[in-house]
Amino acid sequence: MVAPRLSPPTLALLAVSCGPAAGPPPAALAPAAVAIPPAPPLEAPARTTGAPAVDPSSPLSLPAASIPPASWIEPALPEHQRAQAHRNLFREHREIALGEHVAIVAAKGDLAGAAGGAGLGVFAIHEKLGVVGPLRLPARSTWVGVAGPPNDALYAATPEGALHRAAGVHDALKPDGFAPRGSVAGATAWDAAGGLVAAAAGERVSVSADEGQTFTSAVVAPGKRVRAVLVRPDGVLAAVVEGPARGQRPGAPDTFLSLDRGQTWKRSAFQPRAVERAGSWIWNGDATCPAVLSRDGQQWTRAASPDLLHGRPPLDMALYLSTAIRASAAGSFRSAVAPPAPEPPPRGAAAAGREPPCKSDDEMGMGGIVGGIMGAYGAACExxxxxxxxxxxxxxxxxxxxxxxxxxxxxxxxxxxxxxxxxxxxxxxxxxxxxxxxxxxxxxxxxxxxxxxxxxxxxxxxxxxxxxxxxxxxxxxxxxxxxxxxxxxxxxxxxxxxxxxxxxxxxxxxxxxxxxxxxxxxxxxxxxxxxxxxxxxxxxxxxxxxxxxxxxxxxxxxxxxxxxxxxxxxxxxxxxxxxxxxxxxxxxxxxxxxxxxxxxxxxxxxxxxxxxxxxxxxxxEVQGRLAPAPPGPxxxxxxxxxxxxxxxxEAPPAPAPPVEERRFGPAGR
Known part of the structure; x- marks a missing residue:
């Protein structure tokens, strides 16, 4: 290979080798041009004596490398597998439990298979420790909860009603990190928050205040099966029971409340159409027409803005894979205690009776957002x-x-x-x-x-x-x-x-x-x-x-x-x-x-x-307008x-050799 057009040097290059820095770093970074000396002479490729001249029109190829390929190289994925690259593996994961500093997330089906290695697994996001997982849950776990204080302990229950406890997220990574606790036979629903763990079985709700070792139970509504139990961190409990059937259709469920850790229950003066818990909020889950159980554990308020709840980022937002370095401000997350339950409504303003359908102004909608397309033109180049x-x-x-x-x-x-x-x-x-x-x-x-x-x-x-x-x-x-x-x-x-x-x-x-x-x-x-x-x-x-x-x-x-x-x-x-x-x-x-x-x-x-x-x-450009484009692509x-x-x-790649075709007929049999 010969060096073409060896005219007076116009190429100015400098290669600076920098290995691991020894000693403290410099106090200030000087502009790179300051340290650049005059360019060294360029080495021209040597031509072997007697070798034939290189055809100037032939493609130029770089000389062979003197260093062998790296031993750690992974081959590129084949084309048919590249659709799997860089996809969000946690797209199906949702928050299933929330404590003061930790959230537990899982995809549908991952909870039951976590112990056996099926699925991606169950992960925890701890505000102070970061992402931890996959967790080693007890076999056949059907529910996971978080309760404290003083620490966010993890609980898991099996279909038989057996309860297990891990002292923290690091214990939940160990094969034997979940220790057996008490049990509630026939339990069909669980919840945990603050210092309580509760389970619903039949017409009863059983509550534990000693980290799941022992339970006390009480009937919520005689003859009515408890469908769900909700535990607020301050000890207030809500239970959803089956309503009386109306012909062949099940009746609307009824909500009962307890202020004494589940020992006694009283039918709520307000009956929401649906009930769920988000941290300290027990509410109807309707951001358009919210109804939230107030701090007194008895009255429901319509004045609490869902922005207080949704304005805080959830911890599970961290469970997204990316090469970008991302962070959130400490103390800004939604948790089991933040935001707190709202204040009781003013006298006479509490919601009462069975909740009617929401009467929001659907015609107003969100309004159209007009996104103007603005061309981003960089500086012209030649x-x-x-x-x-x-x-x-x-x-x-x-x-x-x-x-x-x-x-x-x-x-x-x-x-x-x-x-x-x-x-x-x-x-x-x-x-x-x-x-x-x-x-x-x-x-x-x-x-x-x-x-x-x-x-x-x-x-x-x-x-x-x-x-x-x-x-x-x-x-x-x-x-x-x-x-x-x-x-x-x-x-x-x-x-x-x-x-x-x-x-x-x-x-x-x-x-x-x-x-x-x-x-x-x-x-x-x-x-x-x-x-x-x-x-x-x-x-x-x-x-x-x-x-x-x-x-x-x-x-x-x-x-x-x-x-x-x-x-x-x-x-x-x-x-x-x-x-x-x-x-x-x-x-x-x-x-x-x-x-x-x-x-x-x-x-x-x-x-x-x-x-x-x-x-x-x-x-x-001709007078501010582009001239007609020249012919050709x-x-x-x-x-x-x-x-x-x-x-x-560039010459097109050589065509693949034709596939031999079978010929039929008298000459090709």
Whole structure:
């Protein structure tokens, strides 16, 4: 391979190797351009004596890599399995129990199969501890509840009415974490809150005030089966019993209340059409026409706004997998005690009698929301400069996905007005290793030394976590499906400026650094971090590159980086290419490549060829309006670089060999 067009050097490159930082981080981050010395001379590829001349029109291929592929690479998912990638495995999960600091969530069917390993499992979200799970429930559990104080203990019941208790969420992870307690034979409904556990069986409700060891029972309404029992954290109980049948149709249920821990029951003066419990609220569940049992445990009020309940985020919102670092303010969640039961209504304003159908003004509706479509036009770009605005191709999905839950916590007192909660973490979010084919999720803690994670990326089956280190620099951690997090040093590039990620087939990774738009009056050097395909945790795995007049960088096999620059004087009309390899001088590939179209992506193919996605330039403006488009298609196309330094239309892939057809008839039998 020969270096085409060896005119006077116009390509200015600098490769800066940065391994794990030794000693404390710098007090201030100097602009990258300050540390850039004059560009070193470019190495031209040598030509073997006697070798035939290279055809200038043939596609240019990168030299073979000197570093073998990484051992930790996971193959990309086949096309027919990629629909399963990055889907929300917890989409069906709903909150089934709520304590003061913990919520229990499960999907339909997961509760009964949790002990036997069926389904994704039952998880807990603890405000102070984060996501915990899957829980190891007793076999054939049909109900899970949470009760305290002083701690949020977990309870589980079986169809036989046997009750089990775990002292906390960590105990619920152990095979024997749920210890047997008392039992209520024939129990068909359970609830727990505060210091009480209650069960309904037949016409009776049994209540325990000693963590489920013993129960006392009482008849709610003679001859009427109790369908549901609700326990408020302050000890008020509600029971829903079957109403008298009207012919062949069951009658409306009746609600009874108890203020003495279930010893005596009294029919409620107000009979809601439905009853449910949400924390401290026992109400009709109708946000349009709410009716809530007030703090006195007897009167129902219509004045309580559902916004008090729904205005607080539920803990189960954290059970959503994403690579984004998300957090909520401590103390802002809906819980068993927040919001509290509302105050009693004014005298004479309490709801009474059987609740009639809601008479809300249905004709008003929510009103139409007009969303104007506003075109977001970025700064105009020309030719090679359009690469500055292009995102690198995303690595293909693999079976393993490293992700996070949205359970991070920030101290609201430390968040400035308009600031992001996730930028002021008091506790980082819980991470997770997801097996996308087995639909298995394993929560893992954030790595030690990373109290402030900033961005998380996935490539080739590993997660790359960028954390904010001392002085605002980037501390990098990696992990695969197994093992622990590996610290891989610090970089002076600001943590918030790194991303997205790109990967070569051999496991070479590239994290893009900060870039300025093509229209910026002064272009700063293009920066990136490149990781060689070394074992996870290897010292000096990452190195920093800074490229004067750089417009794009892409990973190449062997820990290399393909660098594209465009001299400022060319206004995007010319392109220079070079290859930065660890331990080698920068290798010039092409200089002065003429660019006649807008380049929107640069890639290295699996066979080592360099290609660009190009879009024909738009028609020029004529008196404020676009001139008629020239004939021919304007859709994006792929161009490949030749040895002669030209961008030509990429040859289509070779057609698959035809399938041999059977011939029928006298000549083909």
């Amino acid at each position: 030719g090679a400069l359009c690469l500055l605005q292009a995102a690198p191709p995303q690595p293909p999905p693999t079976r393993t996905w490293i992700t996070t839950f949205g359970d991070g916590i920030c101290d609201p007192a430390l968040v400035p007005p308009g600031g992001a909660c996730a930028a002021h973490l008091a506790r980082p979010p819980t991470f997770a290793v997801v097996d996308q084919l087995a639909s298995a999720v394993t929560p893992v803690a954030a790595p030690e030394g990373c109290p402030r994670p900033v961005t998380l990326h996935n490539a080739a089956g590993v997660g790359v976590l960028v954390c904010r280190g001392g002085g605002g620099g980037a501390a990098i951690f990696v992990r695969g499906a197994k093992g622990a997090w590996h610290a891989e040093g610090s970089q002076t590039i600001p943590a918030e400026a790194l991303g997205p990620i790109a990967a070569a087939p051999d496991g070479t990774l590239l994290l893009a650094g900060p870039t300025l738009p093509a229209s910026a009056p002064r272009r700063e050097p293009l920066q990136a971090l490149v990781r060689s395909p070394l074992p996870l945790g290897a010292a000096q795995a990452w190195r920093r590159i800074a490229v004067l007049d750089g417009v794009a960088a892409a990973p190449a096999p062997g820990g290399a980086a393909l660098l594209a620059t465009s001299p400022a004087a060319s206004a995007g009309g010319r392109l220079d290419l070079a290859l930065d390899r660890p331990g080698h001088p920068v290798l010039a590939l092409a200089r002065g490549v003429e660019v006649h179209q807008n380049l929107t992506r640069m890639e290295v193919r699996d066979d080592g060829r360099v290609r660009f996605r190009a879009l024909p330039k738009p028609a020029p 304007r859709e994006a196309r792929w161009l490949e670089l030749t040895h002669g330094g030209e961008l030509v239309l």
